[in-house]
Amino acid sequence: AAGLGEGLQPPSTAPLPQASPPARSFQLDYEEDCFRKDGAPFRYISGSIHYARVPRPAWRDRLLKMYMSGLSTVQVYVPWNYHEPLPGVYDFAGDRDVEAFLDLTAELGFLVILRPGPYICAEWEMGGLPAWLLWKPDIVLRSSDPAYLAAVDSWLHVLLPKIKPRLYQHGGNIISVQVENEYGSYYACDYQYLRHLLGSFRALLGSEVLLFTTDGTRAEELRCGTLQGLYATIDFGPGSNVTEVFGAQRRVEPKGPLVNSEYYTGWLDYWGEAHVRTSSELVARGLEDMLQLGASVNMQVVSWKGAQPGGGQYMFHGGTNFAYWSGADFKDQYKPVTTSYDYDAPLSEAGDPTEKLFAIRTVISKFQALPVGPMPPATPKYAYGQVAMQKVSACPEGCAAPAWHCLAALRPSLSLQYADLLDVLDVLCSSGPIQSQFPLTFEDIKQAHGFVVYRTQLPRDILEPATLGAPPHSICDRGYVMLQQEYQGTLERDGQTTLRVTGRAGDTLDVLLENMGRISFGANISDFKGLLGNLSLDSSPLSNWLIYPLAIDTAIQQGWPHPALTKSSSRGRAGPAFYTGTFETPGIAWDTFVTFPGWSKGQLWINGFNLGRYWPHRGPQQTLFVPSSVLHVGRPNNITVLELEGAPPTPFLLFLDRPLFNRTLRGSTEATE
Numbered sequence: 001a002a003g004l005g006e007g008l009q010p011p012s013t014a015p016l017p018q019a020s021p022p023a024r025s026f027q028l029d030y031e032e033d034c035f036r037k038d039g040a041p042f043r044y045i046s047g048s049i050h051y052a053r054v055p056r057p058a059w060r061d062r063l064l065k066m067y068m069s070g071l072s073t074v075q076v077y078v079p080w081n082y083h084e085p086l087p088g089v090y091d092f093a094g095d096r097d098v099e100a101f102l103d104l105t106a107e108l109g110f111l112v113i114l115r116p117g118p119y120i121c122a123e124w125e126m127g128g129l130p131a132w133l134l135w136k137p138d139i140v141l142r143s144s145d146p147a148y149l150a151a152v153d154s155w156l157h158v159l160l161p162k163i164k165p166r167l168y169q170h171g172g173n174i175i176s177v178q179v180e181n182e183y184g185s186y187y188a189c190d191y192q193y194l195r196h197l198l199g200s201f202r203a204l205l206g207s208e209v210l211l212f213t214t215d216g217t218r219a220e221e222l223r224c225g226t227l228q229g230l231y232a233t234i235d236f237g238p239g240s241n242v243t244e245v246f247g248a249q250r251r252v253e254p255k256g257p258l259v260n261s262e263y264y265t266g267w268l269d270y271w272g273e274a275h276v277r278t279s280s281e282l283v284a285r286g287l288e289d290m291l292q293l294g295a296s297v298n299m300q301v302v303s304w305k306g307a308q309p310g311g312g313q314y315m316f317h318g319g320t321n322f323a324y325w326s327g328a329d330f331k332d333q334y335k336p337v338t339t340s341y342d343y344d345a346p347l348s349e350a351g352d353p354t355e356k357l358f359a360i361r362t363v364i365s366k367f368q369a370l371p372v373g374p375m376p377p378a379t380p381k382y383a384y385g386q387v388a389m390q391k392v393s394a395c396p397e398g399c400a401a402p403a404w405h406c407l408a409a410l411r412p413s414l415s416l417q418y419a420d421l422l423d424v425l426d427v428l429c430s431s432g433p434i435q436s437q438f439p440l441t442f443e444d445i446k447q448a449h450g451f452v453v454y455r456t457q458l459p460r461d462i463l464e465p466a467t468l469g470a471p472p473h474s475i476c477d478r479g480y481v482m483l484q485q486e487y488q489g490t491l492e493r494d495g496q497t498t499l500r501v502t503g504r505a506g507d508t509l510d511v512l513l514e515n516m517g518r519i520s521f522g523a524n525i526s527d528f529k530g531l532l533g534n535l536s537l538d539s540s541p542l543s544n545w546l547i548y549p550l551a552i553d554t555a556i557q558q559g560w561p562h563p564a565l566t567k568s569s570s571r572g573r574a575g576p577a578f579y580t581g582t583f584e585t586p587g588i589a590w591d592t593f594v595t596f597p598g599w600s601k602g603q604l605w606i607n608g609f610n611l612g613r614y615w616p617h618r619g620p621q622q623t624l625f626v627p628s629s630v631l632h633v634g635r636p637n638n639i640t641v642l643e644l645e646g647a648p649p650t651p652f653l654l655f656l657d658r659p660l661f662n663r664t665l666r667g668s669t670e671a672t673e
Contacts, residue, residue, distance in 0.1 A: 026168045026175040026210055028231060030255040035296065037168075037175070043257070044175070045291070045364055046073035046113060046298035047316025050122065051101040052082050053341050054319045054351075056094060057629040059101055061376065062317050062351050063108050068375045069346065069357055070364035071316070073111040073175070075261075075298045076102070077120045079128040080155055082325070085448065087132055087151070090158060102166055106173040112166075113261075113298065115178040116159055118152045118197075119525075123268060123327045123337045126518035127181075127525055131448040134528060141525055142183070144192040153200060160204035169208045176210040177201065178261070182235075184215040184225025187524065194227040214261040217248035226252050235262030238278065238286035242293060258295035263287065265299045265316065265356065266344035270335045271516075275620040275662035277344045280356040288363045299346070299360070317347035320625050323553070323610035324449035327520030328527070333494040334477065336516040338621045339612035342661070349625050349659065350591050352378035379628070382590035384655035387583045387639065419561055421576040421642070422485050422510055425453060425548050427555055433546035439531035441476075442515060445549050447530075453548040454511045454531055458483075458503045459540075465500040466538045468509075472497070474533030477516035480576050480644050483509055487575030490645060501537075509542070511535070512576050514644065516613075556640050557608045574646040582636035589631035593623040593656045598648025605640040606630050622660035 027036045035042045047066050054062055066074060078098055084090055092098060105112050119142055120128035130151075133139055139147050166172030179197050201211055214233050215225035226232040232252045236245045246258050265283050267276035290297050299316050318341035326337040342349035346357035353375055361370065421428075434445055439454055468481065470491055479491040481499055484507050489499045491511070503509075511531065518527040534541045555561075561580050594604065594611075601615045609630045616622050631637055639653065 024169055024171065025208070028210065028256050033255055034257050034294070043294060044073040044111065044113075044296045044298075045071055045368070046075050046111075046296070047071045047346070048075040048077075048262075048298060049315060049317045050077055050079075050124075050319055050341075051098065052077075052079050052095070052124075052325065053321065054317070055627045055629045056097070056100075058351060058379075058627060059104055060108075061379065062347060063105060063110070064376050065347055065351065065353060065357075066316055067108055067110065068371050068373065069316075069353075069361045070368065070370045071110070072368075073113060073298070074105055074316075075113040075115065076105075077122050077124075077128070078114070078116040078159065079120060079122070079124050079325075080118050080159075081125060081128055081130040081448075083159070084130055084155055087130075088154070092162075099162055099166075102172075102174070106166070110173060111168070112174045113176050113178070114163060114174050115181060116156075116163065117181065118155060119183075120181050121327075121521050123321075123329075123341070123520050125325050125327050125449070125520065126527065127327065127520040129525065131443065131518065131529075132446070134443040134526060135446065137443065137528070139526070140188070142180070142186055142193065143188045143190045144196060149193075149196055152197075156200050156204060160201070164205050167205065167209050169206070174209075176212055177205065179211050179213060179230055180225075182215055182221070182225060182521075183213065184218075184221030184223065185521070186224070189224035191227060194230070198227060198229050212259075212261070217245050219248075219251075222248060222252045231256060231259075233259035233261040235260060235264075237264030238282040240286065242286065242289040242295075246293065246295065258290075258293060260290060260295060260297045263290070263297050263299050265346055265360070266318070266342075268329075268343060269338040269340065269620060269661075270329070271338055271615055271621075272618045273335075273620065275344075278356075280354075280359040283356060284359040284363050287360060288366070291363070291367050315341070315343060315345050315347075317351065318343040318345045318349060320349055320612065320627075322612050324515065324517065324612075326517045326613070328517045330519050330522035334516075334519070336477065337520075339614070339624060340621050340659070340661070342659070350379060350381070350593075350627075380590045381657035382585075382588060382592050382655075383657040384583065384585065384592055387581060387653045387655065417561075417580050418573070418647075419578045419580075420485065420573075421512065421578065422453070422482060424561070424578070425550075427560055428550040428552055429453075429548040430551075433548045436545050436547060437543050438534050438541075439545055440547055441532060442513075442529035442549075444530075445547060447549040449515055450552055451515070451550045452513045452530055453550065454513060455546040455548065456509050456542050456544055458505055458507045458509060458537070459542070460505050462502050462504075462537065465502055467498050468501050468535060468537055469498040469539075470531070470535055471533035474531060476513075476527070476529045476532055478514045478644075479531070480512040480514070481510070482512070482575055483507055485510070485575075487646070512644070552603075552642065553605075553610055556605050556610075561640070576642065576644050577647070579639075579641040579643060579647060579651060581639045583639065584636055585631055585633055587633065589628045589633045591628045592626045592631075593659045594626055595623045595654045595656060595660060597652065597654055599641075599643055599651070600645035600647075602641055602643040602645075604642075605638075607632060607638055620662040622662075623656060625659065626655070 029036045117128050136147050166174050168175045212231040215221045217234050234249045266278050321339050328336040340349050475491045475493050477493045481488040513530050515529040519525050596614050596616050604611045611624050
């Protein structure tokens, strides 16, 4: 065209056809055993990140560090229950804005492997399935049960239209989409269900997008988890014989690219077990072995699911199970997952590059050029120090300033007040209790997460200690028992299920039930919560219950507790109680870690943000990560602690500049629990 503009004439022969730009495509090549991107052979090196476990202000920092590690692709889960808390009620705002996250990955130059479920596992509450599915108690999850499929279809018709414009073929950066997740590890083995999902994904995303499955390498897993029309990939960790395990993929996909969709770079922590570390050298060596075979790989942190590696969740960056989002496994017993999702991943829970990251980066550099420029540094951390839980009247005599100002002058601390949980049921359950002859589950009363109080009265005098007991497997998951508002002890799933009590006829018996997270991986993920059976006194069933579903998060976000409604105290007490206080940062808001010296178990909020569960007595996790985006500068930061079993005699919190896993504050002694 430029030549014509200069007066040149076209030749007399017919003009040559103009070359059109190649269509964007991402396809399987069964002849050359590879992917083809825009017609050229392609291999991805990917890492997993879960936007739901990272505060939105930190998304860019984490993604930049992954990019500078040499990754071309990120793998992303979409947790259904994070976006549809109630049937037909959707939330895609703030931290839940999955479209903004995907757009950010595109801005930074990543390709995306999307895993929208509907089941994702991920050690996430109920594997990403909404708890409200269990309002129909006989529903068969992850099957062709019509009730389940109707809910899935409704969700996919909301989610997948947001995804379609972002597919690679449509100018976006999503190169492939996973259907379900590790379905071969689930008991149902329902091919009709997989065929239904395949049809729904095709109808909503089109015929060109690459759809795939991921399963472990055992024959049974690959038999039940794969389906014609879905490309079958596998998952395994370091230490595996790479040639041998890829042989399992070849048994179901004789041709096509070799793909490890979940290469485990770390390991899962459960409450009560040691923090696990995975050798950087072992991870790097396994990665190099796969890349030498020409395989595509996604790096994740592991959840080991049985005697064999059954497929796991991840990450290149793990993040945090804020609020109530941590799930649980079931391996002979209920095993709840810790709040931290650090997983000894290449990027730490706080997003810091680790030795493992640089070992992986070195391996990647042998196979492709790394981005030019330095690795972004670790985010700054600050040890804000001790925040005392003291009487408000602790201000020195003659001081006119508010008590928290005076205390801050003494140390970076301030007053803490408390309220017994049972004294504020009218605030936490404004609609009042539900009456029932026998206990109702969380699902019966439509309570998804958190806590419920079950209240009844002793039917007779108990002058000699009697056994308060629960049927097997009926405490889901922990029950904190109070008699006349005095803490008696704790009943626990797969643990202690009886207590010895005395009292008078008409005395009030309260049991605070805590949901520790629904099972995310196991034979059956229909994990009902609350009192699943009736409590009894010396085998005589109790009846006439008042049931209080507690909306604690709603109350705290609305500014409760108000100082006028609480008691001032310098000492902790036994049983469930709220402790509140404030502190100011010294002109900066940096990431920090809070630890709980002498506390037992509970939940922490700062400025209304639910940071998750703490449980230093059980371990291994001793600190909770506090992202800088939660903190205020120039005004007080409000702390609310719900301690469930008993605060220390002199309650205080301690803010550190580093996490503690598997350790105690008394020194570097390894925790033995």
